[in-house]
Amino acid sequence: MTDPRKALVVPPGRDWSLADVDPRDTSLVGDKEKAKERLAADADSIAEWQEKLFAERRHALLVILQGTDTSGKDGTIRGVFGRTGPMGLAVTAFGRPTPEELAHDFLWRIHAACPRRGLIGVFNRSHYEDVLVGRVRKLADPETIERRFRQIVEFEEMVASSTTILKIMLHISKDEQRERLRARLDDPEKTWKFDPGDVEDRRHWDEYQAAYQEVLVRTSTKIAPWYVVPADRKWARNALVAGLVRRTLEDMAPRYPKPDFDPADIRID
Amino acid sequence: MTDPRKALVVPPGRDWSLADVDPRDTSLVGDKEKAKERLAADADSIAEWQEKLFAERRHALLVILQGTDTSGKDGTIRGVFGRTGPMGLAVTAFGRPTPEELAHDFLWRIHAACPRRGLIGVFNRSHYEDVLVGRVRKLADPETIERRFRQIVEFEEMVASSTTILKIMLHISKDEQRERLRARLDDPEKTWKFDPGDVEDRRHWDEYQAAYQEVLVRTSTKIAPWYVVPADRKWARNALVAGLVRRTLEDMAPRYPKPDFDPADIRID
Numbered sequence: 001m002t003d004p005r006k007a008l009v010v011p012p013g014r015d016w017s018l019a020d021v022d023p024r025d026t027s028l029v030g031d032k033e034k035a036k037e038r039l040a041a042d043a044d045s046i047a048e049w050q051e052k053l054f055a056e057r058r059h060a061l062l063v064i065l066q067g068t069d070t071s072g073k074d075g076t077i078r079g080v081f082g083r084t085g086p087m088g089l090a091v092t093a094f095g096r097p098t099p100e101e102l103a104h105d106f107l108w109r110i111h112a113a114c115p116r117r118g119l120i121g122v123f124n125r126s127h128y129e130d131v132l133v134g135r136v137r138k139l140a141d142p143e144t145i146e147r148r149f150r151q152i153v154e155f156e157e158m159v160a161s162s163t164t165i166l167k168i169m170l171h172i173s174k175d176e177q178r179e180r181l182r183a184r185l186d187d188p189e190k191t192w193k194f195d196p197g198d199v200e201d202r203r204h205w206d207e208y209q210a211a212y213q214e215v216l217v218r219t220s221t222k223i224a225p226w227y228v229v230p231a232d233r234k235w236a237r238n239a240l241v242a243g244l245v246r247r248t249l250e251d252m253a254p255r256y257p258k259p260d261f262d263p264a265d266i267r268i269d
Numbered sequence: 270m271t272d273p274r275k276a277l278v279v280p281p282g283r284d285w286s287l288a289d290v291d292p293r294d295t296s297l298v299g300d301k302e303k304a305k306e307r308l309a310a311d312a313d314s315i316a317e318w319q320e321k322l323f324a325e326r327r328h329a330l331l332v333i334l335q336g337t338d339t340s341g342k343d344g345t346i347r348g349v350f351g352r353t354g355p356m357g358l359a360v361t362a363f364g365r366p367t368p369e370e371l372a373h374d375f376l377w378r379i380h381a382a383c384p385r386r387g388l389i390g391v392f393n394r395s396h397y398e399d400v401l402v403g404r405v406r407k408l409a410d411p412e413t414i415e416r417r418f419r420q421i422v423e424f425e426e427m428v429a430s431s432t433t434i435l436k437i438m439l440h441i442s443k444d445e446q447r448e449r450l451r452a453r454l455d456d457p458e459k460t461w462k463f464d465p466g467d468v469e470d471r472r473h474w475d476e477y478q479a480a481y482q483e484v485l486v487r488t489s490t491k492i493a494p495w496y497v498v499p500a501d502r503k504w505a506r507n508a509l510v511a512g513l514v515r516r517t518l519e520d521m522a523p524r525y526p527k528p529d530f531d532p533a534d535i536r537i538d
Contacts, residue, residue, distance in 0.1 A: 077355055077356060078354045078355065082352075082354075082355075083351075084355070085343075085347050085351075086346055086347065086350050086351075086353070086358050086391070087343055087346055091356050124356065178538075181537050185535055186532070188525065191532055192324040192325075192525055192526050192528070193324075194528065194535075196530060199536075199537060202538075256457065256460070259460045259461070261465060263463070266463075266465070266468065268447050268450050268471070
C-alpha cells in the first residue's frame with residue numbers, strides 16, 4: 001500500500017469536494033486479504049511506536065474520529081488500536097454535553113481530555129459536533145458557528161505545541177447507513193446501540209453532508225489536516241486508518257530516551 | 270483451572286500471612302502451555318462480558334493492582350485486557366502526587382478516576398500507596414496512617430454502591446526483583462523503565478512486606494476483598510489475574526438491555 005495520506009487529505013486552502021469521495025472505494029488497499037494483512041502489520045507497528053512515545057514522553061498523538069452515525073468509529077478504534085497497550089491509550093467518547101459541560105465554553109471538555117505527552121489520545125466524536133449538529137439542528141446561531149470555526153483553528157494550533165493532531169472523517173454512503181441501522185434493529189445483541197434519534201438525523205442527511213463539506217474545507221490546516229476515509233467497507237476503512245496512524249507515528253519518530261546514569265554503575269544487592 | 274478466588278483471597282477478619290504465599294507457586298494453573306490457553310480464553314471472555322457491561326450501563330468494575338516495583342503491573346494489564354475494546358477500559362496509573370493532588374485529600378485523585386457505570390477501570394497503583402510508601406518512607410505520621418485505613422474502608426464501601434471492586438496484589442520474591450531490575454539495566458530498550466529510586470526502595474524490602482501484610486489484613490473486606498497472586502512466573506500471574514477478573518464479571522452477569530421500543534416498528538427510509 002502506497003502512502004494513503006496524499007490521496008485522502010483535504011488539501012488546506014484548496015478546492016475540494018466531499019461528493020467526489022466514493023465511500024465504496026477500495027483502490028488504495030487492494031483486496032480484502034491483503035488489507036487485513038496490512039492492518040495486522042500496522043496495528044503491531046502502532047503498538048511498538050506507542051511504547052517509544054510513552055518512554056520518551058516528549059509528544060502526544062491525538063486522533064480525532066468523526067463520521068455520521070454507524071460510520072464505524074467504535075469498530076475502527078477496536079481494529080486499529082486493538083494491539084496497543086491499554087496504558088498508553090486514552091479514548092474519550094463525546095456524547096450530548098452534560099449540564100456541567102454546557103455551563104462552560106464548548107472547548108472546555110475537549111481540552112480537559114487532550115492526551116498528555118507520551119500518550120495516544122483518541123476522540124470518538126469531538127468539538128466538531130458543535131459545528132455539525134450545532135448547525136444542522138440549529139442549536140447555535142450562525143454567528144456562534146462562525147466564531148467556533150475560528151476558535152477551533154486557533155485552539156488546535158495551540159494544542160499542536162505538544163501534540164500531533166490527526167483528524168479523520170469516516171465517510172459512508174446513505175445506503176450503507178440504512179443497512180447498518182437495520183442490522184442493529186435485527187440483532188438483539190446490537191439493538192442497544194440503536195438510538196431512535198439516529199433515524200431523525202438521517203432525515204437531515206444532505207444537510208449533514210453540506211455541513212461536513214464546510215467543516216472539512218475550513219478546518220483542514222497545515223498543522224492539523226483532515227483525511228477522509230472511504231468507510232463503506234470495514235476492512236478497507238481499518239487498513240486505511242491504521243496506515244494513516246502508523247505513518248504519522250513514523251514521522252514523529254519517538255525514541256527510547258538515554259538514561260542520565262550509566263547502567264553499569266548501578267549495583268543491586 | 271478451578272476457581273482461584275478461594276485459594277488467593279485474604280479472608281476478611283481472619284488470620285492470614287503474606288509470608289505463607291510462595292511467589293513461585295504455579296499449582297493453581299497447571300503447566301505453562303495450559304496457562305496460556307486459559308489466559309487467551311479468559312481474555313476473550315472478559316472482552317465479551319465488557320461489551321454487555323457497557324451496553325447495560327448499570328455497574329462498573331474497578332480492578333486495583335498493587336505490588337512492589339517490577340511486580341508486573343503493566344504486563345498484567347496488557348496480558349489480561351489486551352483483547353478488551355479500548356472504549357470500555359479506563360486505565361489510570363498513579364505516580365508521585367502532583368502539587369495539585371497534594372493540595373487535596375489523598376482520596377481526591379482516586380475518586381476522580383473511578384470508572385463510571387459501564388466501564389472497567391484499572392488502577393495501576395492506587396490509594397494504597399498512601400499507607401504503604403507513606404508508612405515505610407515516613408511521609409505521614411502514624412495517626413494519619415491509622416486514619417487513612419479507616420477512610421479507605423469507608424470510601425470503598427461507598428464506591429461499591431455502583432462498582433464491583435477487585436483488589437489484587439502481585440507478589441514477587443526479592444530474588445525475582447533483582448533479576449528484573451538487572452534486565453532493565455541490561456536492555457537499552459528497557460532502561461527508561463529503571464528508576465534509581467527503585468534500588469532505594471529495595472533496601473526497605475522487609476518493611477514493605479510488613480506494610481503489605483498489615484494493609485492486606487486490615488483492608489480485605491467482604492465488599493472489597495484482596496487477592497494475592499504469586500507473580501514470579503509471568504504466565505501463571507496473567508492466567509490467575511484473568512481468572513479472577515473473568516469470574517468476577519460472570520458473577521456481575523451484565524446483560525444486553527431490552528429496548529424500550531419495538532424494533533419492528535422502526536422504519537428506515
